[in-house]
Amino acid sequence: MKTAAIQNETGQDQFENYIEAFLNHLRVAGYAEYTLWKKRSVLRCFDRWREQRRIAGEDFNDGHVAAFGGRSPQRRRADVAFELAVLRQFFRHLHPTAGLEVPPMREDVSSAVGLLRGYENYLRRDRGLAENSVHVYVPFIRHYLAAQATPTGCVSPPLFDTLGIRDFILSETSNRSAEYVRLLATALRSFFRFLFLSGQVLRDLAPSVPRVCKYRQSVPPAFLSAEDVERVLAATDRSTPTGRRDYAILLLLARLGLRAGEIVSLELDDVRWRAGEIVVRGKGRVVDQLPLLSDIGEALAAYLREDRGVSASRRIFLRIWAPRVGLTGPAAVGHVVRLALARAGVRRSRRGAAHLFRHGLATKMIRHGASMSEISEVLRHRSLTTTAGYAQVSFEALRAVALPWPAAGGER
Numbered sequence: 259m260k261t262a263a264i265q266n267e268t269g270q271d272q273f274e275n276y277i278e279a280f281l282n283h284l285r286v287a288g289y290a291e292y293t294l295w296k297k298r299s300v301l302r303c304f305d306r307w308r309e310q311r312r313i314a315g316e317d318f319n320d321g322h323v324a325a326f327g328g329r330s331p332q333r334r335r336a337d338v339a340f341e342l343a344v345l346r347q348f349f350r351h352l353h354p355t356a357g358l359e360v361p362p363m364r365e366d367v368s369s370a371v372g373l374l375r376g377y378e379n380y381l382r383r384d385r386g387l388a389e390n391s392v393h394v395y396v397p398f399i400r401h402y403l404a405a406q407a408t409p410t411g412c413v414s415p416p417l418f419d420t421l422g423i424r425d426f427i428l429s430e431t432s433n434r435s436a437e438y439v440r441l442l443a444t445a446l447r448s449f450f451r452f453l454f455l456s457g458q459v460l461r462d463l464a465p466s467v468p469r470v471c472k473y474r475q476s477v478p479p480a481f482l483s484a485e486d487v488e489r490v491l492a493a494t495d496r497s498t499p500t501g502r503r504d505y506a507i508l509l510l511l512a513r514l515g516l517r518a519g520e521i522v523s524l525e526l527d528d529v530r531w532r533a534g535e536i537v538v539r540g541k542g543r544v545v546d547q548l549p550l551l552s553d554i555g556e557a558l559a560a561y562l563r564e565d566r567g568v569s570a571s572r573r574i575f576l577r578i579w580a581p582r583v584g585l586t587g588p589a590a591v592g593h594v595v596r597l598a599l600a601r602a603g604v605r606r607s608r609r610g611a612a613h614l615f616r617h618g619l620a621t622k623m624i625r626h627g628a629s630m631s632e633i634s635e636v637l638r639h640r641s642l643t644t645t646a647g648y649a650q651v652s653f654e655a656l657r658a659v660a661l662p663w664p665a666a667g668g669e670r
Contacts, residue, residue: 273305273308274302274305276348276352277298277301277302277305277348280297280301280348280351280352281294281297281298283351284297284580284581287580287581287582287583288579288580288581288582289580289581290580293580296340296344297344297347297348300340300341300344300345301344301345301348303341304326304341304345307326307329323342323345323346326341326345327341327342370403370404370406370407370412370413373403373413373415373453373458374396374399374400374403376452376456377396377399377449377452378392378396380452380455380456381395381396381448381452385448386541386543387541388517388519388541388588389519389522389587389588390518390519390587390588390589393587394441394445395441395444395445395448395449398441398442398445398446399445399446399449401430402426402446402449405426406418406422406426415453415458415459416458416459416460418450418453418459418463419463420463420466423446423450423463423466423467424466424468427439427442427443427446427467427468430442436470439470440470443467443468443469443470446464446467447464447467448464450462450463450464450466450467451464480614480617481614481617481618481620481621482604482614482615482617482618483618483621484618484622486602486604486618487512487615487618489602489603489604490508490512490598490599490601490602490604491505491508491509491512492602493598493601493602493603494508494598494601496560499564499565499578500578502557502560502561502564502565503561503565503566503575503576503578504594504597504598505557505561506554506557506558506560506561506575507521507575507591507594508594508595508598508615509553509554509557510554511591511595511612511615511616512615512618512619513551513553513554513619514536514538514548514551514554514619515615515616515619515620515636515637516538516616517540517541517588517612517613517616518588518589518591518592518612518613519587519588519591520538520539520540521575521585521591521612522573522575522584522585522586522587522588522590522591523539523573524536524538524573524574524575525572525573525574526562526572526573526574527572528574529550529558529574530547530550531550531555534549534550534555535547535548535549535550536548536549536550536554538638540638541640544638544640546638558574561575562574567582569582569583570583571583571584573585588612591612592611592612595611595612595614595615596611599611599614616637619636619637620633620636620637623636
């Protein structure tokens with residue numbers, strides 16, 4: 259951050275002007291006045307703290323922000339977290355508008371953070387993974403790098419070896435579920451493959467990570483019955499803006515079997531009203547055109563016309579509260595689904611609530627005589643193996659082919 263950017267030609271502090279410009283930006287984004295008042299209080303307090311310590315703008319770094327948050331150990335943790343979030347948001351706003359730089363984080367100089375960022379870019383750009391998958395893999399690798407880092411935060415990939423990988427996995431998998439161990443192993447193999455492909459190691463260590471046995475189709479997939487789906491839809495209150503938005507989301511899940519991440523990424527241009535199509539960006543950057551069913555079209559039109567409002571975001575579904583931007587991720591859709599299930603009195607304990615509708619659609623199709631290839635085409639599976647798991651839910655079909663149990667003495 260440049261000192262000249264904080265002071266005008268007469269040397270007077272311009273920090274207050276930047277604060278007001280930032281608050282006006284938030285006001286346009288729809289923040290409540292009470293929220294703006296709280297943010298203004300934090301920024302003015304930071305300005306006074308900065309002046310007392312004579313910290314010039316060009317010397318700002320993340321350490322100063324952290325020092326401000328830790329100036330009084332007796333303060334509540336929630337208050338400290340709010341202050342740090344406000345300062346980060348403030349500096350991010352000033353970077354493009356006033357030419358001020360975001361205070362650099364001290365850990366940004368460590369190779370561990372650089373490796374993690376490179377790995378994230380690899381997952382998104384080269385592998386084309388969905389954002390939800392990136393959020394699953396990255397925490398495992400962050401933890402692994404933290405375990406390999408020196409006291410100064412540096413990591414040396416050429417020093418990674420098979421024994422170190424084995425010891426890390428053994429230390430992390432004690433008393434863990436099989437699913438956790440499987441995800442850890444998958445993330446590590448992906449990371450070591452990235453290191454090899456990017457030329458940071460001379461040997462691919464991915465085969466050093468043991469594979470975790472997972473029995474495919476060992477249990478039927480959890481799903482919502484057709485009756486439960488209709489009950490959930492009927493329980494959604496369409497007299498409110500939130501209800502109309504959530505109803506449109508639930509219809510996309512129930513009628514087209516969309517994934518949560520696909521709903522989040524839908525944009526205004528993806529709905530082709532005249533053609534009666536909706537463009538869906540699925541896994542691996544695959545783009546599909548699905549039919550815009552009449553009830554889905556009516557629900558989307560009602561939400562867009564009455565509730566979405568004006569926003570710089572092109573996403574179809576926006577947050578109800580400020581800032582009025584697109585939903586944060588697949589977890590937001592999962593939250594909508596869990597609330598809808600609770601309202602309808604439908605109990606489902608397994609994770610992946612949004613996928614219950616997708617599984618329910620496949621189950622409904624197979625019970626109405628659809629073939630595996632037809633279900634695979636509707637759900638846009640890349641492999642029929644994935645679709646084959648739904649064969650287990652057709653209990654009526656299984657009974658028809660099951661042999662009767664032999665009676666005593668071998669007689670049938």
